[in-house]
Amino acid sequence: MGDLLQGREAGKTSPRVDIAPGWTHSSYDESLARAVDAQRRSVLGTGAAVRLVGASLFLLVTTTLWLTGGEDWTPYPLLLAPYVGVAAVLFVVRHRPEASWLGVLQAPVDVALVYGLQHLALPISPFPAGVAGFSLGLFALVVTLSGLTLRPTVVYGTAALSSVAQAALMREAGVGWGAVLIAVVTLMMVAAVKHYGTGRLRVLAGALTRVEVDRALEVRRFQEVEEARTLIARLLDEEHEKNDELRALQRDKELLTQFLVHDLRSPLSALTMTLSWMQQELPQGPLNESAHTGLAVTARLDRMIMDLMDVPRLEQGRLAPRKVPLDAFQLLEDVRRSLESVARARRLTLDITLPEGLALQGDADLLTRVVENLATNALRYAPTGGNVRLEGGTDARGPWLAVRNDGPPIPLDLRDKLFDKYVQGAPERDSRRGYGLGLYFARLATEAHGGRLAVEDTPGWPTSFVVRLPA
Known part of the structure; x- marks a missing residue:
């Protein structure tokens, strides 16, 4: 059988x-x-x-x-x-x-x-x-x-x-x-x-x-x-295509930013030259002071435009700070004078507290823009008639610069994300608005110096932004 x-x-x-x-x-x-x-x-x-x-x-x-x-x-x-x-x-x-x-x-x-x-x-x-x-x-x-x-x-x-x-x-x-x-x-x-x-x-x-x-x-x-390999290969191809599209969009965005910056800086340069001529030609008085204020505003606008240009370079590590000895008081005074008219319009007190002879090592232009961005943010959220303080000092961890205000405190769960790109506070959690490129630039510029930017708790001040620089 x-x-x-x-x-x-x-x-x-x-x-x-x-x-x-x-x-x-x-x-x-x-x-x-x-x-x-x-x-x-x-x-x-x-x-x-x-x-x-x-x-x-x-x-x-x-x-x-x-x-x-x-x-x-x-x-x-x-x-x-x-x-x-x-x-x-x-x-x-x-x-x-x-x-x-x-x-x-x-x-x-x-x-x-x-x-x-x-x-x-x-x-x-x-x-x-x-x-x-x-x-x-x-x-x-x-x-x-x-x-x-x-x-x-x-x-x-x-x-x-x-x-x-x-x-x-x-x-x-x-x-x-x-x-x-x-x-x-x-x-x-x-x-x-x-x-x-x-x-x-x-x-x-x-x-x-x-x-x-x-x-x-x-x-x-x-x-x-084989099916999994084919699926992974297809997903990788799709991701490569998306990455190529994103890179193309990034290039287009950078080109658009460059065009916008060029178009903005041309009339801004003309306005700055006109205000500078007026300040030189006008006698001391209210008109001369107005020309001076106008120059401070145009300088701020120019630094804002530079922020737009420098953020991509900082992200890619292509912008290295030129570190030189700095006068901390002069740096804070330049920021105070550029924002003085804004503080006066909102009846805010903008003052400086600094130990005598504090010296820093860093890029004057970048650090000035960092402090100015932080101060602009503080002026926006300080209550009318409130106080904003530009402060500096040194401790065991090294020198530091701080911008403090008596506005509403920043929630703990928002502090870690506050300095990310285009991040804003949720209206239902706090009343703050406008967190975005300015704070993001401030973080990148501080880190380019080898330092750290954070929100720190300080007695007597609900909100304190502190820039810590290496010793």
Whole structure:
């Protein structure tokens, strides 16, 4: 039967096992069970083919013998013809799920067929004992075919039925009990041998099925890896395209900024020259003071424009501070004078507190713009009639400059984000507005000096911005 099975399955692949996404251990067991069942149906198909071919050959031979004058072969064609039809139906449905149960039911049908044929042949045969002996080979074939169900109970059940039928035929032919016992033992030995072969076949089918399931699982894993690789490659390509678009937008933004700065600085330079000429030509008095204030405002506007230009350079590390000794008082005084008119318009007190002789090391232009941005922010949020102080000093951590005001304090959860680019306070959390490029520039310029800008708690002042520079 092993050779027959091998010949039957030659050139065919194992049953296909589909591995679905979301693979689990229970899914593996289910697929394994399905594959084993598929193997069983495949073996049962082999049995159906054997029955169909064997019954057809028996029908052909017995019909020929009957037609050539063998009267003792008369019963065979009458029973074999319908059996061939049943075998043909079983062969047609061999791949359907119900084929496994039809294969189980086929075993007692085979026993009944053999018994019926031999029972009818006995009375008309000149050699009844020979007919009964011939039946033993047919029953042994039936027991062998039952092993294709891969079920031990079917094998032994068929052997038991065959033993009963064989014993009945032998006793009907007048054979002694000794020969009957030997026939029964022979059939049971055939069943035992077939059981062993069936067990080995089941192990082989299980092993082949596990190999097939493992192979299918490996194929599925490979497919998932390939799909993931393809997805990652596609996402990377999309990100590269987005980065290229962002770089193009960044270049366009920088070009636009340069154009705007150029267009702004041209009229601003003309205005500065006019105010400077007026200050020189006018006598001391209110008009001269107004020209001086105008010059301070244009200087502030020029520094704001420079902030726009310098932020990208600071971000990219292309702007290195020119560090030279500085007079801290002169730096703070320049800021105070540039913002004096703003403070006076809001009735704010803008003063300076500084220890005598405090010297700093840094870029005068950058640090002036840092303090001016912080002071502008303080003037915006200090209450009308309030106080803003420009302060400097030194402690164990080194020199520092501070801008303090008595406006509303900055919430703790906003302090870490306050100096990020274009960050503003949420209106529902505090009333501050306008945090953005000015504070961001101040942080970048301070860090370019190797220092640190932060909001620090200071007794008597709700808000204090402190620029700490390296010693």
